[in-house]
Amino acid sequence: MSTLPVATTTSHRWWVLVSLSLTQLVVVLDGTIVNVALPQAQVSLGLTDTERQWVVTAYALAFGALLLLGGRIADYAGRKRTYLVGMIGFGLASAWGGFAGGAVDLIAARGLQGIFAALMAPAALALLTVTFPSGRDRNTAFAVFGSVAGAGAAVGLVLGGVLTEFADWRWCLWVNVPIVIVTVVAGALLLRESRAEGDNRYDIAGTLTVAAGLASLVYGFTLAENGWARLDTIGFIVAGVLLLALFVWIESRVAQPLLPLRVILHRVRGGAFLMQAVAGSVMIGGTLYLTFHLQIVLGFSPLLAGLASLPLTVAIAVVAPIATKLLPAIGPRPLMIAGPLVGAVGLLLLSRITPDGAYLTEVLPGLVVLGAGMGMLFVPLQNLALTGVAPHDAGAASATANATMQIGGSLGLSIFTTIYAAASGHATGASSPAALVDGYSAAFVAAAVGLLVAAVVAVVFIRGRKEDLLPSGEHVMVHAG
Structure with a gap:
């Protein structure tokens, strides 16, 4: 190169x-x-x-x-x-x-x-x-x-x-x-x-199938707010799954694949990518409803809503350096199990919001706890994306980690929107503050369930000695999502 x-x-x-x-x-x-x-x-x-x-x-x-x-x-x-x-x-x-x-x-x-x-x-x-x-x-x-x-x-x-x-x-x-x-x-x-x-050959077939498959899957979940049994809902979801399966088949056969399967089939890396997708669903999809609650229900101005969301980022920024120091000592597995569990507690705290509740008692504690959990999770995730990666695959592994964050966010948001619509009575036209809060709370609970699943993924997939799990050399993982 x-x-x-x-x-x-x-x-x-x-x-x-x-x-x-x-x-x-x-x-x-x-x-x-x-x-x-x-x-x-x-x-x-x-x-x-x-x-x-x-x-x-x-x-x-x-x-x-x-x-x-x-x-x-x-x-x-x-x-x-x-x-x-x-x-x-x-x-x-x-x-x-x-x-x-x-x-x-x-x-x-x-x-x-x-x-x-x-x-x-x-x-x-x-x-x-x-x-x-x-x-x-x-x-x-x-x-x-x-x-x-x-x-x-x-x-x-x-x-x-x-x-x-x-x-x-x-x-x-x-x-x-x-x-x-x-x-x-x-x-x-x-x-x-x-x-x-x-x-230098481009994997056009792989690009088209993965893009179409993901779009079809996301659109199918979006249609589900009108009913899971509808033909169009089932059709788009099934088409998305089939196209993604076709993408995997193509990647196993082309000379220069868009995503070398060895990058994602490694047990630890594969688990890390799954967890990255869940993290994306929480950070991009789940927390969007926090902004809606602050402005639409609590009546915060846009500026105040932005400032009120900052404790999440501050908590991540405070906890991440601590997790960085702990990582060599205890290894990534404990952090990757504890992080999602702590984050799930934060989301469950947020799910207790009420139409006339105070920010300091109903929103702030959940934000801080969620940020602490995500800070514990992000640090080992960034490192595990490069575990056991050959130098010529490091770029693909880094890009895959960032891509799964964004894709998890888009899929998560479509699922959370469907759950929000069902819980809030959106399909029947309900839009009272109480109905909106019911919808937002349901989205937070769904995001918490996602983090609990991520903790299970960590238990099952993130195995091995800490010396083997952490990448060696000068690889640098930069989070772009």
């Missing part, structure tokens, strides 16, 4: 880091920035609850389904070229979404954002890798890059609240445009092209 230096001077390299970190910030915050804006966007555009859900799902699904392909394109077509195309496309999609006049425009724009994010995110990580190939500077660069990724969700919640309250919900999309302009200019001036050498 070519490892041409991306910049020739030390100062240029750090400016490259600034530019690429801004890119990472945009990718991550766009997963949450619209959450706070959704109640106002729903009123402004007359969105149904299902359409509201797809504003989030379209981004996460497109991003997750195409992330592996985006990495291949970056390696083969050129990382700088792919990065610039992804950034420009992302900016145009953001501008279109800001001008959306209805549900179709907004959902399509969010889907395009996800597609172009799937190009620019892996390209940015690859460019960072070749810009800082080794040594202390590499460690510093990845630490900064990872910190920006970790802070992106919190930045999105607060920024979304500020823009929605003091400007307009549309600015939650338009805000990307000036950032894109700055990063595109910086990238064009500072970056140098690099690409992988050798036989």
Whole structure:
């Protein structure tokens, strides 16, 4: 693989880091920035609850389904070229979404954002890798890059609240445009092209089947809010399962698969990926209903709702360094069992919300406990994604971990929306605060059940000596979701 230096001077390299970190910030915050804006966007555009859900799902699904392909394109077509195309496309999609006049425009724009994010995110990580190939500077660069990724969700919640309250919900999309302009200019001036050498074939069949399979599965679960026994619901879910089975068959036979099956069939890694999907469903799907409860039921302003969601991120940020220090001493298994259990307790606390309950007593404790549990879980998950991975599969394993986070979020949100609709009486038109709270509580309970399942997965799959479970060498796992 070519490892041409991306910049020739030390100062240029750090400016490259600034530019690429801004890119990472945009990718991550766009997963949450619209959450706070959704109640106002729903009123402004007359969105149904299902359409509201797809504003989030379209981004996460497109991003997750195409992330592996985006990495291949970056390696083969050129990382700088792919990065610039992804950034420009992302900016145009953001501008279109800001001008959306209805549900179709907004959902399509969010889907395009996800597609172009799937190009620019892996390209940015690859460019960072070749810009800082080794040594202390590499460690510093990845630490900064990872910190920006970790802070992106919190930045999105607060920024979304500020823009929605003091400007307009549309600015939650338009805000990307000036950032894109700055990063595109910086990238064009500072970056140098690099690409992988050798036989570069794209797995088109694998890409089409996995994308269609996931979309069909998510859409089928979305239709389930109108009835599980309906022919269209069953048809889309069955079609999704069959297409994903076909994807696995294709990957076992092509010379250069989109996802080498050896990456996911390893017992420990496979368990970690399953748990990553559950974590995505909780962080992307489950907590979305917290924002709705704060604004629609409790009457919080968008800014206050964003700030009120921050204890979740703060708790993760506080617990994660502690888990990092514990990891070499006790190994990943205890953390991966305890983390989901603690997180499930937090969600069950949140499920006790009432229409006239106080934030400090009904919401804050659950948020803090949930954040503590997720902080315990995220640290070992990032490491186990690279357990036993050959160097040439490290990129695929890293991309798979990020992809499963997004895909888990989109699948989880579709399932939680179905549960919310049934519990709230949405299908019969009920929309009283009590009915809404019933729906939100049911979604939190469903997310808690998901975390309990994740704890069982850890018990069954995460086995072995701690020395064997933790990856060796200088592999770096950066969480982009």
